[in-house]
Amino acid sequence: MPIRALVWGENVHERGNRVVAQIYPDGMHACIAAALNADPGLSATTATLQEPEHGLTEARLAETDVLIWWGHAAHGAVQDAVVERVCNAVWGGMGVIFLHSAHFSKPFKRLMGAPCNLTWREAGERERIWLTSRGHPIAAGLPDHFELENEEMYGEPFGVPEPMETVFVSWFQGGEVFRSGLTWRRGAGNVFYFRPGHETYPTYHDANVQRVICNAVKWAFSPAARIADPNAAPNVPVAAAPEPIVERGPRLHHDGEEGLR
């Protein structure tokens, strides 16, 4: 059974900006989903900000293996309840990939626990993406470096927690660098951030970029069953302790209670 990817697009620029609409007439999410669907191991659908609950209902997330997130102009319009739902799904084992300006999206900031800030410049300059972790599955089939002739610059320092692995680092024509492919784990969920994808350039039509995203979906996928309540903090009664013990000393809690939060 193919891995079920869900590409979430903010879908704002595509409808309001002629430049973006020309590059992505069906939306960036549709372009990305098409690239994923060209891989027989993947099956991708889309959801957008404008749908009820942004298209991210409990039921939808339950049948999603890996979520891909692109947003920029409307981070603030994403409902907090949906953000929490997405984070719970990640903690329970859903993979998630954040693209480009999603560095400031609510779910990414929520999962990182850090500012996620950077410097930026929109000048259509050249970006060269270098592999830093040879043999990493997210880089499968890619050369040691590849270029995007026109991209927005993102510069260090990038305000994210130290990653599990640095997979890519970008060189920019204007003189900056950026750690552009980073992995983390949050709860049982794998998280990948990938830098390229400014909406006024045809980045998601690029074969190497598409390859990275396909690879990342496979990397982020967990075959394990979703953890039902990833926040549970169960009490282990004395009688159920792995080793026999006798209770001692004063207590605050009663048997079987839920604990304080």
Next chain:
Amino acid sequence: MPIRALVWGENVHERGNRVVAQIYPDGMHACIAAALNADPGLSATTATLQEPEHGLTEARLAETDVLIWWGHAAHGAVQDAVVERVCNAVWGGMGVIFLHSAHFSKPFKRLMGAPCNLTWREAGERERIWLTSRGHPIAAGLPDHFELENEEMYGEPFGVPEPMETVFVSWFQGGEVFRSGLTWRRGAGNVFYFRPGHETYPTYHDANVQRVICNAVKWAFSPAARIADPNAAPNVPVAAAPEPIVERGPRLHHDGEEGLR
């Protein structure tokens, strides 16, 4: 100049529970602050939930090098604005130490981006804390292991992100283990979680526990000036690019604008 520590106590059990009040007549925060003040390199004060803004005003945080946080019954009573203020201070370079049940406190969960859950049992059982990182400054002056005769059990899996370093792992009489001393970095701030400290036992009177907390304050301290706005994401205009470049292609943004969030 000594490092300025601020011990934040929820201060609820100490006032409402006779057992806790007997062990910590002035509150757990006062006991911890006294231990810190016995170290000539440290200078500690306290703040509690009941004070206006929980005693954590901007001014107070600005003169705090390292914040120590203990909470349990009233996590939900901590105002979100104060939590955000604390996180901003951490991202800007303030050190922070979370003790015991603060694993479920709002600022810890906010900084971790993860469930921070665990299993637990209140049976006054023996805990033995083992050093896993020899020579680590947080373990300075401590033996390879030490014991607390009566403690609450916390058990794995502990739902936190993979740490920068695992400094301590605990053994429990009832058969569980727990990674009880963990470090992370968030923004420019150092973060340490230390497990022991159930309120119905005299844990914070223990010399080894006091030593760990003193060490951790020194470890978490950053002499650098606090970053004024740790969330800033400045635009770098084309004219200010480190290497001369010529702007190309279509743009979404105007010069000098703030960027989207």
Next chain:
Amino acid sequence: MPIRALVWGENVHERGNRVVAQIYPDGMHACIAAALNADPGLSATTATLQEPEHGLTEARLAETDVLIWWGHAAHGAVQDAVVERVCNAVWGGMGVIFLHSAHFSKPFKRLMGAPCNLTWREAGERERIWLTSRGHPIAAGLPDHFELENEEMYGEPFGVPEPMETVFVSWFQGGEVFRSGLTWRRGAGNVFYFRPGHETYPTYHDANVQRVICNAVKWAFSPAARIADPNAAPNVPVAAAPEPIVERGPRLHHDGEEGLR
């Protein structure tokens, strides 16, 4: 095509010690290989110290996806040239799993760059292995904890570099703890250390232990082609620089030379 695992056994105790021989009449390596071969996704063979080149020729390693290593009494008898060969294969992308007393094997120490020491006690005590990373592929199908009624104790501090992930932590009846499942990456190769497996106990007949090893083989496997020379440090001549540059200043090297080592 199944993943090709090679189980390397020192094969000394099995031949010289009656207790070990009764538990593992065909050797520990054969027992482990049989467990792997029961999984349709895996195909395992064996090699031992006594074979020419310890059974680890270039040709053999070239057709090995994941190497499993068990050694104890005869670490010193392993030829340095074979150790280097194994490390090169790992750096080139071969997965490797070190079991129990292989913490002091030459290839493990070589890959870790650290003492790899620990404390130990051979008393047949109970070990309880706790999962610390929920949803990790190496723990697939396993409960949050499982027990081995008789095992040798290994205690912290364990002198290894901070791992990429801590997957398991062990509790011992005699009061110690140990990080018993750890992952690293070295070059393009995935490395896993798994603690259990003292030769005088039937540990490798245990279904949970077998499951961990099967899972670890799948986790460590890299489908990428083996890197031919993982130590290559190629010169990039000025004419081949990704961006056009003009050479400046004095030089130490001549064009096309190999560089110093």
Next chain:
Amino acid sequence: MPIRALVWGENVHERGNRVVAQIYPDGMHACIAAALNADPGLSATTATLQEPEHGLTEARLAETDVLIWWGHAAHGAVQDAVVERVCNAVWGGMGVIFLHSAHFSKPFKRLMGAPCNLTWREAGERERIWLTSRGHPIAAGLPDHFELENEEMYGEPFGVPEPMETVFVSWFQGGEVFRSGLTWRRGAGNVFYFRPGHETYPTYHDANVQRVICNAVKWAFSPAARIADPNAAPNVPVAAAPEPIVERGPRLHHDGEEGLR
């Protein structure tokens, strides 16, 4: 008492190459030591390849807090016994800093357990070093980026284990990037790699480079007593177990024996 730094220089190019000798008439090691000695918190001396035991006797290492290593042409001339001695000192708590071409030095490769390879080009091109970890002590007093007008290029992929922290990333005029400031911990010792420093350019006269090295010495310093035998793997007899246990099952070892290696 100031931190005792020992700057080890291969001291080959300085004596045989006129360009290098003009830039560093007393050797690169002397230049670096002078910069360290300008900091009142540091006290630096030097040692070279040509001295007996390369100037790195047990006694000398015992009174060294942090060792700085520069080598290039004569890595192979460093005696293996001295390499092992240096590694033991690091594992016991001595800090160590490897500069530039020391990426291929014996002690660095030994501590990393990885190929430590990279790509390179000697063209006197511009390098711009970006901070990636705000507030990191190794970057104290430095701007977010600084430049070296003429440097050798080192390019990714850099074959080292994932670091504890990435502190700096370099941009090169010719189009490459490199993770140029990385930290690790090995045993009780802190390890830092810093990229700049090709011998035909005046890099170690640069104020920012000197500042990085001074900061790194302070960061790497451990005030704890050196661990006498960082490789010890002591047996814990049954009678000395933290919890009372009764020995069970068959044994391989006798009481008090040293264990197998």
